[in-house]
Amino acid sequence: MNEERTVYEIDLAYLERDWLEQAKTVFAEGMKLAEARQALNEAKSTLEIVEAEQDMDVRLHPSKHGLDVLEKKPTETMVKNAVRLTKAYQTADETVIRAQHDVDCCNASVTALEHKKRAMESLVQLQA
Numbered sequence: 001m002n003e004e005r006t007v008y009e010i011d012l013a014y015l016e017r018d019w020l021e022q023a024k025t026v027f028a029e030g031m032k033l034a035e036a037r038q039a040l041n042e043a044k045s046t047l048e049i050v051e052a053e054q055d056m057d058v059r060l061h062p063s064k065h066g067l068d069v070l071e072k073k074p075t076e077t078m079v080k081n082a083v084r085l086t087k088a089y090q091t092a093d094e095t096v097i098r099a100q101h102d103v104d105c106c107n108a109s110v111t112a113l114e115h116k117k118r119a120m121e122s123l124v125q126l127q128a
Helices: 012-058 078-085 086-128
Strands: none
Touching: 012 078, 012 086, 078 086
8 A cells, every 4th residue: 555645545445444534534624624713713813903003003103103204194094004014913914824824725625535525435336
């Protein structure tokens, strides 16, 4: 048997074993997906907090963010853009992007296992 075999491949010589392991594998990948979704939600929450903190800082200290050159009060768009330019916001946003990528990868894994299940069902019907 090939040592490089993944959980997504079907080994016809061990179809029964693959069937028996399928539920356990789907559960494990589903748990990874749940953890990835939790991490994404936590990252989004952190981003919202950072955004609020940075918004307050921009409004309280406009000169610190380059908004002191204006002769008038900064607009909402200017404040929003200044917030997005802060290192804290960019770091939190990158964390959300990475967390979303992890969720997408876990979704792909679960989808692949669903395809494997359908393929095994078809193989069993062909052998019947």
